[in-house]
Amino acid sequence: MTAAPPAAPPAADVRDPILSVREVTLRFGGVTSLADVTLAQERGEILAVIGPNGAGKTSLFNCVSGVYQPQQGSITLRDADGQETGVVGRKPSRVTGLGIARTFQNIRLFNALTAFENVKIGVEARQHTGPVGAMLRLPRTRREEGEGDARAFELLDFVGLRARSNEVASGLPYGAQRRLEIARALGTGPQLLLLDEPAAGTNPVEKVELEGLIRKLNAEMGISVLLIEHDMRLVMSVATRVVVLNFGRVIAAGLPAQVQHDPTVVEAYLGSAP
Amino acid sequence: MAVPAGVARLLRSQDFRRLASCWAIGLVVDVMTGAAGSNTAPTAGLAADLGHPRVLVFLALGTVLWLGLTAYGRRREQVRARIQLVSTNASRLMAPPRVRYPALVGVLVLAILAPQLVNVLLPATKVFWQQVLVDDVGIFVLLAIGLNVVVGFAGLLDLGYIAFYAIGAYVSAYWTGALPVQPPFHLNPFWTFPMAVAAAIVAGVILGAPTLRLRGDYLAIVTLGFGEIIQIVARNLTSVTGGPQGVGYLKTRTVNGQSTVVARQLTVPHFSIHLLGINFDWTLDNVPYYYLLLVLAVGIIVAFRLLENSRVGRAWTAIREDEVAAEACGINTLKYKIMAFAIGASTSGFAGVLFASKNGFFDPPIFSVQLSILVLVFVIFGGMGSIVGVIVGTAVLQVLPQSLRHQFPQQDLFIYVGALLVVMMIFRPQGLIPSRRRSRELGLAEEGVGGADAMGAPGTAP
Numbered sequence: 001m002t003a004a005p006p007a008a009p010p011a012a013d014v015r016d017p018i019l020s021v022r023e024v025t026l027r028f029g030g031v032t033s034l035a036d037v038t039l040a041q042e043r044g045e046i047l048a049v050i051g052p053n054g055a056g057k058t059s060l061f062n063c064v065s066g067v068y069q070p071q072q073g074s075i076t077l078r079d080a081d082g083q084e085t086g087v088v089g090r091k092p093s094r095v096t097g098l099g100i101a102r103t104f105q106n107i108r109l110f111n112a113l114t115a116f117e118n119v120k121i122g123v124e125a126r127q128h129t130g131p132v133g134a135m136l137r138l139p140r141t142r143r144e145e146g147e148g149d150a151r152a153f154e155l156l157d158f159v160g161l162r163a164r165s166n167e168v169a170s171g172l173p174y175g176a177q178r179r180l181e182i183a184r185a186l187g188t189g190p191q192l193l194l195l196d197e198p199a200a201g202t203n204p205v206e207k208v209e210l211e212g213l214i215r216k217l218n219a220e221m222g223i224s225v226l227l228i229e230h231d232m233r234l235v236m237s238v239a240t241r242v243v244v245l246n247f248g249r250v251i252a253a254g255l256p257a258q259v260q261h262d263p264t265v266v267e268a269y270l271g272s273a274p
Numbered sequence: 275m276a277v278p279a280g281v282a283r284l285l286r287s288q289d290f291r292r293l294a295s296c297w298a299i300g301l302v303v304d305v306m307t308g309a310a311g312s313n314t315a316p317t318a319g320l321a322a323d324l325g326h327p328r329v330l331v332f333l334a335l336g337t338v339l340w341l342g343l344t345a346y347g348r349r350r351e352q353v354r355a356r357i358q359l360v361s362t363n364a365s366r367l368m369a370p371p372r373v374r375y376p377a378l379v380g381v382l383v384l385a386i387l388a389p390q391l392v393n394v395l396l397p398a399t400k401v402f403w404q405q406v407l408v409d410d411v412g413i414f415v416l417l418a419i420g421l422n423v424v425v426g427f428a429g430l431l432d433l434g435y436i437a438f439y440a441i442g443a444y445v446s447a448y449w450t451g452a453l454p455v456q457p458p459f460h461l462n463p464f465w466t467f468p469m470a471v472a473a474a475i476v477a478g479v480i481l482g483a484p485t486l487r488l489r490g491d492y493l494a495i496v497t498l499g500f501g502e503i504i505q506i507v508a509r510n511l512t513s514v515t516g517g518p519q520g521v522g523y524l525k526t527r528t529v530n531g532q533s534t535v536v537a538r539q540l541t542v543p544h545f546s547i548h549l550l551g552i553n554f555d556w557t558l559d560n561v562p563y564y565y566l567l568l569v570l571a572v573g574i575i576v577a578f579r580l581l582e583n584s585r586v587g588r589a590w591t592a593i594r595e596d597e598v599a600a601e602a603c604g605i606n607t608l609k610y611k612i613m614a615f616a617i618g619a620s621t622s623g624f625a626g627v628l629f630a631s632k633n634g635f636f637d638p639p640i641f642s643v644q645l646s647i648l649v650l651v652f653v654i655f656g657g658m659g660s661i662v663g664v665i666v667g668t669a670v671l672q673v674l675p676q677s678l679r680h681q682f683p684q685q686d687l688f689i690y691v692g693a694l695l696v697v698m699m700i701f702r703p704q705g706l707i708p709s710r711r712r713s714r715e716l717g718l719a720e721e722g723v724g725g726a727d728a729m730g731a732p733g734t735a736p
Contacts, residue, residue, distance in 0.1 A: 124589070131613055131617060134580055135577035135578070
């Protein structure tokens, strides 16, 4: 991994980008939420996006996951064969189908369903059973049900929630809900996982568990992770590279240690002296 | 006027307020059941009802109601405290759903024996009750379990559901040659099922594709309008549908008190089977229709039950709970909503064929918006999302008014049914036999965790 100079465009030195965001601009009425944002993520890396509140981090996520449609710019996902697909203009469900999964800043589980059912809904993103197959219980439906159950339990095991699979999602502790949401996202079979402040509201023990989980899914499943996080300790320890946003613009990018001492970043976080 | 502090506190206390409400309910019931006023002396009824000693009886009844409510409230608090204790100590475990076969077999046997039970228990009115079983319960159970897919499973409010019932009935009438326009070839009513279902699905998709992008309330308005449109088209497109005369009626002209048949329009024929040596004709007798309905309903119920616990059913639950999260899980929300809408529509169309062939004749006012609302009431009363609940709810709400029709004056009957619904929604909003998921959702909404809206728009983007 080569270190990018803080001020240089971060896309320049990425050799095998899984995600390329080029000159994306997103406006809401007169408010510009993202201005000319360009960044690229290397396949297999954990890229952290940091920045003060309102910097446009979640807007960026919503553009990448198809929730918002930016007015300008392009976002492309490149799979392992080098096939490039544009994300802009697709519905969130289609983006998930391409292989981009996400979690939400304020956990959005299916609260009345069990942990198992939550993950199974994720797993079913890659299945094909339709209403006729379901009503007649055709062979393919039976096969997919079995595969789905097995995969869901596997993923619950992976995030350490196997023992709680029959519990209602809303009854789980906060940290477990975070991990369950990650398991549900993993169920959709992503190449790229977007984590929106996964450590927000968790206690120190849960943070350590979460850090381990992010490393594990990155290393064992080979999933690239795009991470928004406020907890600097977590960012510094798991991120391969860091991109800093402020007022909708990329102000710095590079290795965690470099970014940490970048004067523009310090200024963005602490404010400039008058 | 100075009120002593003690009295003021008493007046403000919750128990006293509840007592006052109960007395008020007693007085309203007193007025409702007592003598009526007239145009010349509109308050005469009021005076007669409230000035009579019977008022004391109703106040006493109010007091009894109050005692009952208070006891119920205390008990509920105790239960709630105990649940709190359990849920904080142990984790809330949910057993996977299982089918209770003995109960299922019992219900099926009861359903099979129902016409015979009517024969034995109510020999004097058996024909009437068998007709209730077919026309009021059987067909409406089909309608209700279809609407349950739309409202209960997918959480979409459809107020024009009966439009698809009308489409089914008219398509069946067309293919059996009962409409003024003749089909290329005539079909046995059985063969009109696929035609009607296909037409209902097409209509459902055409209506659903543009409108299901709308959220809760807007969808309700659009479907309401659609229901009206279908009814008006049926009434005014005389050359095709027969217009306000309807299908299958005799056209008569009265001259000097003597009515003569001017034109006889064909009715929709009854079902019949002539296949591989099996010959059976459904006639005016209700019992064969009952069994035909039972077989079809059991098939549909099994299919919908499987659907509920499948990938599709879970996708609907996901959409109902959180549309944004459902999209993020790869669920094309629009596609699944249209699917639910079309499946509901097809069931409604299916029921329309049965109705058309059983009755032979019908006219546009039957397919009124009130009927759509009525079916929705059955679904909500029985328990949205619960197939068993919806069936029981329909049966109760259809049989109850019929069995009370001699006890109460006809025009007042629905006041009591309405009151029953109001009481039901206050004390058991989840319905008679709620689905587990739905009651969990309601419980979470009460705790302020989940989306509070059981039927309308789920959460919006952050």
